[in-house]
Amino acid sequence: MTDSVDVLITADRVPNYAHPGDAGADLHASESVVLGPGERATVGTGVAIALPDGYVAFVVPRSGLAFKHGITIVNAPGTVDAGYRGEIKVALLNTDAREAHTIEVGDRIAQIVVMPVSRARFVEVERLPGSLRGEAGFGSTGFGEHKSGVNA
Ligand SMILES: O=c1ccn([C@H]2C[C@H](O)[C@@H](COP(=O)(O)OP(=O)(O)OP(=O)(O)O)O2)c(=O)[nH]1
Numbered sequence: 001m002t003d004s005v006d007v008l009i010t011a012d013r014v015p016n017y018a019h020p021g022d023a024g025a026d027l028h029a030s031e032s033v034v035l036g037p038g039e040r041a042t043v044g045t046g047v048a049i050a051l052p053d054g055y056v057a058f059v060v061p062r063s064g065l066a067f068k069h070g071i072t073i074v075n076a077p078g079t080v081d082a083g084y085r086g087e088i089k090v091a092l093l094n095t096d097a098r099e100a101h102t103i104e105v106g107d108r109i110a111q112i113v114v115m116p117v118s119r120a121r122f123v124e125v126e127r128l129p130g131s132l133r134g135e136a137g138f139g140s141t142g143f144g145e146h147k148s149g150v151n152a
Pocket residue numbers: 059075077078079080081082084087088089090091
């Protein structure tokens with residue numbers, strides 16, 4: 001990864017990038033919780049950050065927990081605003097219909113991705129400029145193999 005940015009942090013455990021080039025740094029649970037089938041719970045991480053202006057941190061699921069145990073994040077991706085100084089929390093959801101899942105203190109429950117972000121100036125106009133897609137959306141290109149388009 002070529003770029004880096006300083007993010008001030010207070011933490012029980014500082015999030016860790018597992019490999020060079022990883023986009024996500026793992027967040028650890030600061031409390032234990034049992035997630036029954038279909039249950040959700042808000043879990044602390046013991047982490048608070050001060051992002052520089054012009055940055056956002058997204059709280060996103062870990063693929064391993066999702067693939068192996070059906071654990072995801074209700075509001076994925078969670079948005080941490082640059083001005084937020086509270087503890088980052090993770091709204092975990094056990095999507096499995098049969099198996100409970102136990103989160104222990106220290107378990108890696110999610111990851112944060114820090115990104116630059118633009119603030120939009122919303123410029124009101126009478127009519128939007130035309131585009132090739134126009135108003136087509138919501139599956140307008142179909143669901144099978146897609147053969148038309150600029151890369152066809
Ligand atoms: O997964 C998340 C998502 C958000 N937050 C914190 C940081 C964020 O800055 C704040 C507010 O989040 P958001 O704006 O998504 O929630 P809201 O429901 O709009 O709350 P608010 O009215 O406080 O903006 O909550 C977390 O700790 N974890």
